[in-house]
Amino acid sequence: MQTVEKKTWWKEAVIYQIYPRSFADSNGDGIGDLPGITQHLPYLHELGIDVIWLSPVYRSPNDDNGYDISDYRDIMTDFGTMADFDEMLSTAHSLGIKIVMDLVVNHTSDEHAWFIESRKSKDNPFHDYYIWKEPRDGKEPNNWESCFSGSAWELDDATGMYYLHCFSKKQPDLNWENPKVRDEVFDMMTWWCEKGIDGFRMDVISMISKDQRFPDGPDKDGIYGDLNPYVCNGPRVHEYLQEMNRRVLSHYDLLTVGEAAGVTIEEARKYANNEGTELGMVFQFEHMDTLQGEGSVIGKWTTKKPSMSKVRAILNKWQVQLEGKAWNSLYWDNHDQPRVVSRFGDDSEKWRVLSAKMLATCLHMMKGTPYIYQGEELGMTNTVFEGIDQCRDIEELNAYRQYVEEHHLVSGDVMMACINTVGRDNARTPMQWDASANAGFTTGTPWIKVNPNYTTINAEAAMADPDSVFYYYQKLIRLRHAHPVIVYGVFEPLLEENEAVYAYRRVLDGCVLTVACNWTDQPQECTLFDGLSGTELISNYKEHQAGVLAPYEARVLLQEQE
Ligand code: GLC
Numbered sequence: 001m002q003t004v005e006k007k008t009w010w011k012e013a014v015i016y017q018i019y020p021r022s023f024a025d026s027n028g029d030g031i032g033d034l035p036g037i038t039q040h041l042p043y044l045h046e047l048g049i050d051v052i053w054l055s056p057v058y059r060s061p062n063d064d065n066g067y068d069i070s071d072y073r074d075i076m077t078d079f080g081t082m083a084d085f086d087e088m089l090s091t092a093h094s095l096g097i098k099i100v101m102d103l104v105v106n107h108t109s110d111e112h113a114w115f116i117e118s119r120k121s122k123d124n125p126f127h128d129y130y131i132w133k134e135p136r137d138g139k140e141p142n143n144w145e146s147c148f149s150g151s152a153w154e155l156d157d158a159t160g161m162y163y164l165h166c167f168s169k170k171q172p173d174l175n176w177e178n179p180k181v182r183d184e185v186f187d188m189m190t191w192w193c194e195k196g197i198d199g200f201r202m203d204v205i206s207m208i209s210k211d212q213r214f215p216d217g218p219d220k221d222g223i224y225g226d227l228n229p230y231v232c233n234g235p236r237v238h239e240y241l242q243e244m245n246r247r248v249l250s251h252y253d254l255l256t257v258g259e260a261a262g263v264t265i266e267e268a269r270k271y272a273n274n275e276g277t278e279l280g281m282v283f284q285f286e287h288m289d290t291l292q293g294e295g296s297v298i299g300k301w302t303t304k305k306p307s308m309s310k311v312r313a314i315l316n317k318w319q320v321q322l323e324g325k326a327w328n329s330l331y332w333d334n335h336d337q338p339r340v341v342s343r344f345g346d347d348s349e350k351w352r353v354l355s356a357k358m359l360a361t362c363l364h365m366m367k368g369t370p371y372i373y374q375g376e377e378l379g380m381t382n383t384v385f386e387g388i389d390q391c392r393d394i395e396e397l398n399a400y401r402q403y404v405e406e407h408h409l410v411s412g413d414v415m416m417a418c419i420n421t422v423g424r425d426n427a428r429t430p431m432q433w434d435a436s437a438n439a440g441f442t443t444g445t446p447w448i449k450v451n452p453n454y455t456t457i458n459a460e461a462a463m464a465d466p467d468s469v470f471y472y473y474q475k476l477i478r479l480r481h482a483h484p485v486i487v488y489g490v491f492e493p494l495l496e497e498n499e500a501v502y503a504y505r506r507v508l509d510g511c512v513l514t515v516a517c518n519w520t521d522q523p524q525e526c527t528l529f530d531g532l533s534g535t536e537l538i539s540n541y542k543e544h545q546a547g548v549l550a551p552y553e554a555r556v557l558l559q560e561q562e
C-alpha cells in the first residue's frame, strides 16, 4: 500500500514541549521564566528540535499554572514581560526554531475582565460570554463532576445562578454558542499570528461545544456524574473549528494540534482531516488511559503498570486507521503525564538508560509528528512526594481532599502511592541542568521540589557522555530529518501476538524500515532481522545476538532497493 501524503513542514518536524514554570529560572525567584528559556535555546538547537510548544505564558493568577488566563495579550508576571517574549521569539527564529503557543480557550480565569463583568448581573453585556444556569431544586443544575473533583458548577451570589467550570472553579467555561466569544477568540489568535508565532496547541479543544440540554451524566465515582459524554466532541465542535480555520488558521502557515480528550478515530478523522479544514493533528489519550476504570484505585488514580500489548493495540490502531485520512501526533510524555521511563520502562539504575532509549525508538519511528517533553531527552524519572504538602498540582490536591479527607474512599498512603505513579507533578519537577544545588534550575528556592536524582541525571552529565539518552534523541531527530520513510512511510504492524516485543515496519518507495523493541528486562526471541541485510539506523546496543533481543533492546534496520 502506498499513500501520497501531502508534504508539510509540520509533518517533518520534531516538537519539544517546554513547561516554563519548571524549565529554567533566570532571576532566582524559584520560578522558571522566559529569559531562562532564551538562555537555553542553544541547548535545544544542539538537540536538533524544530519547534517549541510553549505551555501557557499569558497573564494568569496561576490556579492551574497558567491554564487559567486572565489576559490573553499579556505575559504572566512570574515569567517576565512582552519584551522578554519578543526576545525569546526572535532568538528562537534566528536558530531556526519555531514557537507554538498554547491556546486555552475552552475557559478563562475567573479573574479575566470578561468574567468579572459577566458575573455582575444577568443583563451585563458580558453575561452570555460564560455558561450560566438557574439552580435545579435549589442545587446544582446537574450532577457533573469537574475534571478537578467537586461539582462542575459554582453558585455566584450576585446573580443567584451557577456557572459551569469543567476544570477548577477559577476556570469558568466560555460560551462558544455566543458569536461574540468566537469573534474575541479569533481576533486574539490573529493578534498572535501577526506577532509571528508559528502555531497553536489547543487546550481541551474537543470540549468547547456543550450539549445544550446539559443532562445528568452517568455515575462516575458514587459521588458525581460524568460530564465527558456531554462536553467532549460536542454537537458544534467541528463547525466552530471550521470557522476558526476559515477566519484565522488558513491565513497563515501554522502547526496546529488539538488536545482532544475523549477523541475517537472517527472524530480524529474529522479534526485532523487531510483536506485541512480543521486542525493539523490531535493528541489522543487512549494509550495513556489503559488503566482507567476497572484497573485503577479510583478514576485515573492507580499504582499499576500498563501492559505493553494494550498500549500497542491502541497505538497500532491509530497508526493504521488514520493512514491516508488524517495525521497522528506521537507522544509519551507531557506536563499532565508521569515520566515515561517510570511508567512504561524501568527507572532503576540498571535499566533506566536502556529502557528510555528503547521507548524513544519505539515512538519516534512511528508515523506522525513526535513530541518530546522537557527532560524526557535526559531520561528524567518520576519522583517521590512524601506527603500531599509537597504536591502543587490542583488536580492532585483536589483529588486527595475529595477521596481521602472528605469521602474516605481511599487511604492517604494509597492516594500518595497513586500520585507518585500517575500524578502530574512528576512531570513538573524542575528541569535537571547540572549537579549543582537545585539541579542548576534556580539559585533560589524552587516552587516545587527537585527530584533528588539530579546529581546523576542532568543535562551537563548527559552532554559529556556520548552514550547518553540525550545523544540518542539527537540521533533519532537527525534520522527523521534524513529519511523520508520515517516521516511518510506506511506503517505495518508486526508480531502482534508477542507480549514482549513491539515491532513494525514502515514502507515508502522501495524503502523498508524494520523496527523491533523489547519492552522487558529479559532477553526475548525475535527472528525478524535474521537473514535481512541493510543498514542499521539506530540501536541502544552495540552488538546483537542472532534471533534474540537483549533486555530493552531496540533495533532499526533500513533496506533500500536500488
Ligand atoms: C489541559 C491541560 C492541563 C490543564 C487542563 C485545563 O488538559 O493540558 O494541564 O489543567 O487542560 O486547562
Ligand code: CA
Pocket (backbone or CB within 6 Å): 025, 026, 027, 028, 029, 030, 031, 032, 033, 078
Ligand atoms: Ca524566575
